[in-house]
Amino acid sequence: MTYYKNTGAIQLKEMNEEILGSYFRGNMQVLRHHIYEYQKGLRDLILHTSIAPMEGDIIDLLEKKNVSYLIRKASDKKINVFFGDKKCINVLRNIGDKSLSDYTDEEDFILGIMLGYDRVQQCDRYLRRKKRNSMAELFL
Numbered sequence: 001m002t003y004y005k006n007t008g009a010i011q012l013k014e015m016n017e018e019i020l021g022s023y024f025r026g027n028m029q030v031l032r033h034h035i036y037e038y039q040k041g042l043r044d045l046i047l048h049t050s051i052a053p054m055e056g057d058i059i060d061l062l063e064k065k066n067v068s069y070l071i072r073k074a075s076d077k078k079i080n081v082f083f084g085d086k087k088c089i090n091v092l093r094n095i096g097d098k099s100l101s102d103y104t105d106e107e108d109f110i111l112g113i114m115l116g117y118d119r120v121q122q123c124d125r126y127l128r129r130k131k132r133n134s135m136a137e138l139f140l
Contacts, residue, residue, distance in 0.1 A: 027054060028061070031081075035065055038084050045084040045114045052079050072097065088114050105129040 027050050034046045050058060055071060058081055062069045069083035070092050080100065082092055091114065095107050103111065105126055112122040 023051075024054065024057075027051070028057065031058060031061065035061070035067060035083075038067065039065070043084065043116050045082065045088040045116070047115055048081040048083070049074060050079055050081060052077055055079055072099070074099070105133060 031048055031050070034043075034048055037043050038046055048058075052073075058079075059069070059071070062081075062083055067083050068086045068089045069081060070089050072080045072082070074080045082089060091110070095103070095110075100108075100111075108129065109122055109126040112125065113119065
């Protein structure tokens with residue numbers, strides 16, 4: 001991080017606006033690439049994380065492209081945008097409105113497979129989570 005001596009408040013505001021604008025453009029570029037991958041059939045479901053103030057712009061773009069989506073709050077400042085095939089979005093709706101960290105081991109496994117993550121790695125992740133959670137239950 002660079003510290004600028006003798007920089008006035010106006011210059012700092014302009015720098016912050018420039019950084020925010022750069023982030024916004026970059027985030028939307030990644031989103032457009034994800035949409036392209038979905039439309040070309042490379043992926044059936046995509047998870048795109050963004051800052052909450054961009055939600056409106058993201059919704060506008062997905063609706064313009066006629067892409068099914070589901071938005072979940074990730075934190076006070078971030079959102080998770082799931083989009084892709086309607087059936088995949090409906091599975092997520094059935095899982096419920098909860099944080100990814102609150103997914104059961106099975107829900108986490110299903111999501112990973114739906115997002116196209118490596119199957120064997122998802123199996124390893126599932127087994128590690130099951131083992132960790134069963135160990136935690138022993139201490140309750």
